[in-house]
Amino acid sequence: MERLISWGVTRVFGYPGDGINGVMGALNRAKERIDFVQTRHEEMAAFMACAHAKFTGRPGVCMSTSGPGAIHLLNGLYDAKMDHQPVVAIVGQQARMSMGGDYQQEVDLLSLYKDVAHEFVHMATEPAQVRHLIDRALRIAQVNRTVTCVILPADVQELDYAEPPHLHGSVHTGMGYSRPEIVPPFDDLQRAADILNHGSKVAILVGAGALHAATEVREIADILGAGVANALLGKAVLPDDLPYVTGAIGLLGTKPSYDLMMECDTLLMVGTAFPYSEFLPKEGKVKAVQIDIDGRMLGLRYPTDVNLQGDSRKTLQDLIALLEYKSDRSWREHIEAEVRRWWKVAEARAMNSAHPINPQRVFWEMSPLLPDRCILTADSGSSASWFARDLKIREGMMASLSGNLATMCPGVPYAIAAKFAYPDRVPVAMVGDGAMQMSGINELITIAKYRNRWEDPRMVILVLNNQDLNMVTWEQRVMVGDPKFEASQDVPPFNYAEYARMIGLEGVRIETQDEVVPGLQRAFAAAGPVVIDVLTDPSVPPLPPHITLKQAKAFTSSVLKGDDNAWDMIRQTYKEVVENYLH
Numbered sequence: 001m002e003r004l005i006s007w008g009v010t011r012v013f014g015y016p017g018d019g020i021n022g023v024m025g026a027l028n029r030a031k032e033r034i035d036f037v038q039t040r041h042e043e044m045a046a047f048m049a050c051a052h053a054k055f056t057g058r059p060g061v062c063m064s065t066s067g068p069g070a071i072h073l074l075n076g077l078y079d080a081k082m083d084h085q086p087v088v089a090i091v092g093q094q095a096r097m098s099m100g101g102d103y104q105q106e107v108d109l110l111s112l113y114k115d116v117a118h119e120f121v122h123m124a125t126e127p128a129q130v131r132h133l134i135d136r137a138l139r140i141a142q143v144n145r146t147v148t149c150v151i152l153p154a155d156v157q158e159l160d161y162a163e164p165p166h167l168h169g170s171v172h173t174g175m176g177y178s179r180p181e182i183v184p185p186f187d188d189l190q191r192a193a194d195i196l197n198h199g200s201k202v203a204i205l206v207g208a209g210a211l212h213a214a215t216e217v218r219e220i221a222d223i224l225g226a227g228v229a230n231a232l233l234g235k236a237v238l239p240d241d242l243p244y245v246t247g248a249i250g251l252l253g254t255k256p257s258y259d260l261m262m263e264c265d266t267l268l269m270v271g272t273a274f275p276y277s278e279f280l281p282k283e284g285k286v287k288a289v290q291i292d293i294d295g296r297m298l299g300l301r302y303p304t305d306v307n308l309q310g311d312s313r314k315t316l317q318d319l320i321a322l323l324e325y326k327s328d329r330s331w332r333e334h335i336e337a338e339v340r341r342w343w344k345v346a347e348a349r350a351m352n353s354a355h356p357i358n359p360q361r362v363f364w365e366m367s368p369l370l371p372d373r374c375i376l377t378a379d380s381g382s383s384a385s386w387f388a389r390d391l392k393i394r395e396g397m398m399a400s401l402s403g404n405l406a407t408m409c410p411g412v413p414y415a416i417a418a419k420f421a422y423p424d425r426v427p428v429a430m431v432g433d434g435a436m437q438m439s440g441i442n443e444l445i446t447i448a449k450y451r452n453r454w455e456d457p458r459m460v461i462l463v464l465n466n467q468d469l470n471m472v473t474w475e476q477r478v479m480v481g482d483p484k485f486e487a488s489q490d491v492p493p494f495n496y497a498e499y500a501r502m503i504g505l506e507g508v509r510i511e512t513q514d515e516v517v518p519g520l521q522r523a524f525a526a527a528g529p530v531v532i533d534v535l536t537d538p539s540v541p542p543l544p545p546h547i548t549l550k551q552a553k554a555f556t557s558s559v560l561k562g563d564d565n566a567w568d569m570i571r572q573t574y575k576e577v578v579e580n581y582l583h
């Protein structure tokens with residue numbers, strides 16, 4: 001515990017058990033200097049550690065007991081690993097004497113964690129190891145931007161600590177890590193600049209790796225007369241009111257982002273591993289440059305012509321010095337016209353009536369109500385679509401979700417971790433009812449438990465109550481051509497607002513279209529944590545920006561096979577497509 005504190009760790013998210021009691025005792029004795037946040041489930045603790053890292057840039061730490069607790073952490077740890085976040089897991093284990101004895105709660109944790117924490121997972125079998133295991137876990141998590149794990153047998157936790165002796169075989173590690181400023185060699189920068197100077201239709205795609213390089217992304221986009229699309233984790237790189245920001249890319253993306261990628265002749269990717277190649281230019285069609293801090297991510301999604309390993313901010317600064325201002329602004333003007341048109345389409349789609357409420361309307365009306373510097377979190381489900389596409393992010397806000405694992409349930413725990421990290425800011429979580437029933441409603445209890453700790457307890461949880469696992473229902477329809485399978489897709493009714501009130505939070509239920517604006521206003525004016533329970537229409541399709549013929553056929557056949565909602569779906573889809581042509 002002393003070592004963690006010396007590394008600057010001020011908060012640990014976790015859940016107790018007899019496999020970790022020795023550490024819990026130490027945490028209790030150190031409680032003036034390090035905070036323990038108790039979640040409802042270990043998976044939530046791992047999500048919080050991941051979100052802590054995402055929102056603060058500092059390593060997140062989570063903790064669990066042996067066996068079942070360590071197993072529960074895993075999904076949240078994979079979320080951190082796949083989104084490249086430094087997270088350290090400290091887990092208990094059975095006593096050394098019982099190991100190998102098929103003992104109760106004995107799980108082979110070294111093997112279990114060998115994938116998620118493969119860069120560093122070790123078990124202490126005596127106290128003199130603990131110092132270097134903690135030092136290495138924290139350092140490697142940051143150097144490799146990944147998950148590391150220290151396993152502590154219960155009896156080792158009870159032993160007296162002694163510094164390693166000055167003897168053959170002992171290890172004497174030190175603390176501290178600061179990230180180097182990596183820049184690519186000049187020749188590579190020059191080759192990249194030549195490509196970018198030569199292109200006449202430049203597209204830029206930004207991801208989480210560009211979050212700290214907003215000024216440079218703006219500058220390079222201006223010099224190159226480029227449009228900027230964002231991968232989901234890069235939603236907060238640039239504000240949506242910039243006229244050349246085309247918004248999200250991909251299935252959840254916008255038409256201007258799709259067109260940007262299809263029509264460009266030159267592509268610059270900054271800090272992104274956006275996975276879907278069908279939304280990137282066709283292989284060989286464009287010249288491409290990629291910037292990433294992690295050399296392993298280079299040339300991964302597109303056979304890029306120049307790969308620049310480096311910090312995105314420094315690399316862009318060096319690149320900018322080699323670029324020529326593009327005086328022909330026709331490509332930029334074309335993009336800006338498309339973006340203006342798109343926002344009209346988005347507004348028209350949002351204003352379409354639906355039964356009972358069009359989810360796009362909720363996101364559209366929410367944008368201007370979002371408090372300055374709020375921290376947005378979205379879950380996996382249709383909320384991610386509307387968040388990506390319809391929500392207008394402003395400068396100073398932060399935003400994240402589970403990008404690469406795309407797991408359900410990070411929405412609420414990410415918001416809680418954001419609140420602990422920035423008690424003066426307002427987290428806003430956007431979550432589906434399926435995710436709420438999976439673990440979101442339990443984590444509301446954590447909010448109720450800690451609300452008095454926060455100097456400004458405001459926090460908003462928006463629940464899309466559509467009684468459906470809607471994203472997957474649409475995937476089944478559009479991708480496989482199947483109708484909705486009620487047995488797998490229906491979500492039981494639940495009154496989230498009433499539940500919120502029952503546990504001492506505020507609850508606002510929005511049941512009709514007319515209540516959307518006043519309901520949201522009431523919720524955003526609340527003095528404390530508030531749950532907005534909005535009854536949304538599952539028939540509004542989170543359509544890809546360009547439906548392919550194959551998808552359209554699959555969609556039609558699902559209707560022919562007799563989906564109960566067929567007529568609602570046809571009507572809503574028709575409206576969506578029509579809006580695209582009207583504006």
Ligand SMILES: Cc1ncc(C[n+]2csc(CCOP(=O)(O)OP(=O)(O)O)c2C)c(N)n1
Binds near residue numbers: 383406434435491
């Ligand atoms: C842990 C996990 N289980 C299943 C999935 C597959 N999945 C993705 S979105 C989704 C539906 C989510 O439903 P809900 O939370 O109600 O959101 P909606 O799409 O209805 O807005 C499912 C089942 C997943 N991504 N993660």
Ligand SMILES: [Mg+2]
Binds near residue numbers: 434464466468469
């Ligand atoms: Mg749902």
